[in-house]
Amino acid sequence: MQGRFPPRAGRAGLGRQTFLASARAGARCSFFARIARALLGGTALSVALPFMPALAQADPASLAVNTVDVIQLAVFTGAMGAALISAIVLIRERARTASENVQLRARVADLTASLQRSEALLNLRDQRLIVWSSDRQKAEVVGALPAEAGSPDDRAAFIAFGRWLMPRSAASLDQAITALRERGVPFELTVETNTGIPIEVQGRKTPFHTIVRFTSLSENLLVQARLKLENQRLAADYETMVGLIEALKMPFWLRGADGRLRWVNKAYADAVEAQSADDAVRDGVEFLGTIARESIATHHQKNRVFEQSLSTVVSGDRRMFAVTDYESSEGAAGLACDISAVQTIHDEFERALRSHADTLDHLTTAIAIFDAKEKLRFFNQAFQKLWGLDVGFLESAPDNALLLDRLRSEGKIAEQPEWRRWKENLLSAYRAVDSQEHWWHLPDGRTVRVVANPQSNGGVTWIFENLTERMNLESRYNTAVRVQGETLDNLAEGVAVFGPDGRIRLANPAFTSLWQLPADIVSQKVHITAIQAKCEGLAVTSPWREFAAAVTGFDERRNSQGQTELKNGTVLRHAVIHLPNGQVMMTFVDITDSVNVERALLDKNDALQKADQLKNDFVQHVSYELRSPLTNIIGFTELLSLPATGTLSQRQREYVDHIGSSSAVLLTIVNDILDLATVDAGIMELEISEVEIEKTVRAAAELVADRLEEHSIRLAVDASNAPKSLHGDETRIRQVLYNLLSNAANYAPEGSIITLACRRTEAGVEFSVHDNGPGMAPEILDTVFRRFESRINGGRRRGAGLGLSVVKSFVELHGGNVRIATGARTGTTVTCFFPFVPSRIRDAAE
Incomplete structure (x- = not known):
């Protein structure tokens, strides 16, 4: 690289430094670039696009230097x-805004002027509005x-209509506003x-508002409104x-x-039995009679008002009515009040008085009634x-003070110190x-209780109760x-x-002693259940449960x-007695001795009954055994x-006769014993048939003829009043x-007469046998019908x-029945009564 581009090596180093500085500067500016891009969008890109081809054709070395720039x-x-661009847009927008502001200011000025005019109109002193918005329940008052209308200025006081409107007007307005807001019914009231000032009120409803306007009236309209209000009233x-x-x-x-008649009410129509009030007016059906109407017309000639009680017929009954009739120049009006019940009550009150x-007049208690004037x-x-x-004097209505002075002067009440x-x-x-209440002790010894009872009308009812007898009775009662x-x-x-x-x-002490109770049981007011708990253990079979019930x-x-x-052997007889005042009395009697004697008597009676039964059995047995021999x-x-x-x-014949007579007597005794035994056993039956009285009497007389002849006793038979026959057992x-005649022959004196009489009675036949014997003593008469009670008593034999x-x-x-009449000098008469027809056949004689 250095060999290839030696002349630019140092510049290259300088260029990198420059680039780095530019990069750093670009980094610092990148934030602003992003802001600008965000604000301007594609504006920068559109500006840079014309330069992009030149940049592409430029030398890379030079590009590296100038890219940042x-x-x-x-x-x-x-x-x-x-x-x-923003400035241009802003200038344009500002111009538009300024134009709109000018228009808005003109609009606001117009609205303000309109609002001021509306407020001026609304704020006149002759009207006031209440406005309810559709979305707001709170009313606005404008x-x-x-001031003479008497309406309050305060919004809340104004909406409270009852405070400044008459009650009738406030009620009508509330009803009208309620109908307007709920159903949209407009109104004008x-x-x-x-203060008596009429105000006209109108109510209307729009889709968005409910408006009620109160408007004061002009003088002419005020007069009309007052007339309208008066008419409404x-x-x-x-x-x-x-x-x-x-x-x-x-x-x-x-x-x-x-x-x-011009108009009648429903009661009038009902009273005259018309279908309706209009029918009664149309037909002219009168409630009062002709005489009553004439009396009213006559009275109206002197007085406009007629008030009197008249009678008329209603529903078939005559009743009394208090009639009031008023006559004017245009007609008359009348009202009838049924006072029949009042009259009846008045009459009953008079009768009650x-x-x-009368009731007070018949009382034994003295009563005097004084009025308010005494x-x-x-x-x-x-x-x-x-x-x-x-x-x-009493009927002259004296006053109370005078009456007291009169009683004092006559000495009928005691003299008082003052x-x-x-x-x-x-x-x-x-x-x-x-x-x-006062107590007067009179000079004559009487005691009077005086009660003064004030009345509602100011009078006083005086009651004088003579308690002399009562006090005497009370004293005697306390003594008793x-x-x-x-x-x-x-x-x-x-x-x-x-x-x-x-x-x-x-x-009493006997009760507490018998039941072993404390002596102060009465003062303690012990309940019966407590007494029951103490006494139940003393008795073998306690009756206290029944007492408590x-x-x-x-x-x-x-x-x-x-x-x-x-349990101690004491026997008590008790009785529970209910008293009229709701109380209950119990009595207890110690009958221990009586019970012991009764038990002894019962034991003795049982023994006697057994002995009597043994005797009867023996007699019956012996009688049957003796009959055959x-x-x-x-x-x-x-x-x-x-x-x-x-x-x-001769001696043998006499012995045989004695044996025969003695045997016959013994046979009679045996037969009687057997008959009585049969009666006692309840098995004897009578053979009822028609009995000829004369034949039966003759047969009985023949049976005792020998005995009567032996003692020179004559039998006199009196059957003149006897019936021919009766029903019974002839035997x-x-x-x-026979027994009656035999008994009479035993007691009749020698040479006397025995009378056998037979007579008819209303219910039957009576047989009587009379002898002139010594009679019977009273103590013998009580036992004469007892069996085996044999006494000589002046007779010839026992x-x-x-x-x-x-x-x-x-x-x-x-x-x-059998009756005996006897006396020391009159003899004895035995009378037997037989009914014509036996009413009953008894199994055994009493």
């Missing part, structure tokens, strides 16, 4: 071109109204301020009055100058009787609010209570009283009795008495008569004591 030149040239009042009249349940009518007075207006008979005053002060204190009841308390405390019977709340109210339960209140045994003895005795068996000596009736028992049993089986 060329680049710098190109950059500089591009920058200058860009600056020049303009002003005259005339509103009235609180009158129309509203008329509508209100018509609505009220239509709603009234009172007939209302308007008449023209000619007296014909009379009834009240004049006597009413007094009952008890008042006049209590004080013994003249009726004429009479004037005492009277003023008493009469202060007329100025009092509450009732006052103390006596009863002492009596209960000393009773051997335990007594306890429980209240409706279940707590003990009263208990009776005291505290809600079941039906029933009295009950019972018996319980304590007796039958044989009687048969053989009769056989021995026959001649065919052989001749008997048993004959046996009854029997078995079965005759009258058999008689009573057989008579009662027929449904009859």
Whole structure:
């Protein structure tokens, strides 16, 4: 290289240094070049393009030296071109902007002038606008109204229409604005301020704004607006009055100058039974009668207003109406108010007052009523009787002070130490609010409770209650209570009283002793459940659960009795008694001794019953066992008495006769015992048939003829009043008569007469046997029908004591009865009654 280009070697080194310096300078300028390229884009390149062919044909050596310069030149040239172009563009843009600014200034000036004109128009003192934008809910207020209109200048106060407009106008305006904003309904109103100034209001809505304009009116328009407001007010009042009249349940009518109906309400149409109010006016249907209308017309000749109660027929009923009718030069108007109910209430009130007075007049409590002027207006008979005053004096309406002085002068009330002060204190009841009570001790010993009851009308009702008898009764009652308390405390019977709340109210010492309770149980007001808990363990079977249920339960209140045994052997009879005042009383009686005696008696009775049963069984058994031998003895005795068996000596014949008679008596006794046993067993049945009385009496007489003849006793039979027959068991009736005659023959004296009488009664037949014997003692009469109760009592021989028992049993089986009349000198009469037809057949005699 050096050999090839020796002359340029040093220049080459210098050139590289220069290049490096240029490169460094180019590096420093590269930032500005990039900025210029960015600002000018392809401007520098377009400037450098003409120089590119020359650069390409240049010597590389020289190019290496001048490239940086060329680049710098190109950059500089591009920058200058860009600056020049920018300057040209800026000058042009500035000229255009200046032109636009001139136009905008002219436009702003025009708009400002227009705005000033609009504001001048809007700010006139005769109108004010409220504007709502479509995208803004807050209203804008523009303009002003005259000061005399009374509208506030403040925006918030102005929008609050109720503060400066009349209530009716404010309500109408609020409704109109609401309809305008929500539905776009325009409006024109005339509103009235609180000062009475009319203002015209218009409302309109555009796609972007809602505008309400308030405009004050000129003098002419002001007069018209006031007339319009007055017309609106009158129309509203008329509508209100018509609505009220239509709603009234009172007939209302308007008449023209000619007296014909012009308008009526619905109540009028209903009262005259018209289809509608128009039909009633068209047909001229009158509510009041002809006489009532003539009376109204006559009254209007002297007075425009007619007020009177008249009667008319409504729905078929005559009712009373308070009619008010007003007549003017153009017609008349009337209103009818139904006062039938009021009249009825008034009449009932009058009757109630009379009834009240009659009731007070019949009371035993003295009552006097004074009015606000302290004049006597009413007094009952008890008042006049209590004080013994003249009726004429009381009816003259004396004042209260005079009445007191009269009572004092007549000595009917006690003399007071300071009479004037005492009277003023008493009469202060007329100025009092509450009732006052006084006690008067009269000179005659009576005690009177005086109650002054102030009335709402300023009067006073005086009540004089004579408590003399009550105090005496109370004293006697307290004495009786103390006596009863002492009596209960000393009773051997335990007594306890429980209240409706279940707590003990009263208990005597016997109760606490029987149940081992503390003596202060009453003062502690112990509940029955606590007593139940203490007493349940003392009894074998405790009744306290039932006691608690009776005291505290809600079941039906029933009295009950019972018996319980304590574990210590004491037996208590208890009773639960419900008292009228809701309390419950319990009584406990110690019947231990009675129960022990009763148990002993029951044991003895059981033993006696068993012994009696053994006796009956023995008698029945022996009777059956004796009948067969007796039958044989009687048969053989009769056989021995026959001649065919052989001749008997006189002594033997007497022995045989004694054997026969004794056997017959013994057989009768055995038969009676068997009959009674059959009756007791309930197996005896009567053979009912028609019994001929005369035949039965004769047969019974023949059975006792030998015994009567033995003692020279005559039998007198009286059957004159006897019926021919009756229904019964003939055998048993004959046996009854035989026993009666045998019993009479045993007690009748020698040579006396026994009377057998038979007579008819209303229900049956009575057989009576009378003897003149010694009679029966009262103690014997009580046991005469007992079996085996045999006594001589003046008789010839002692029997078995079965005759009258058999008689009573057989008579009662027929449904009859037996009566005995006896006396020491009159003898004995036994009467047996048999019904014509046995009413019942009993299984056993009582």
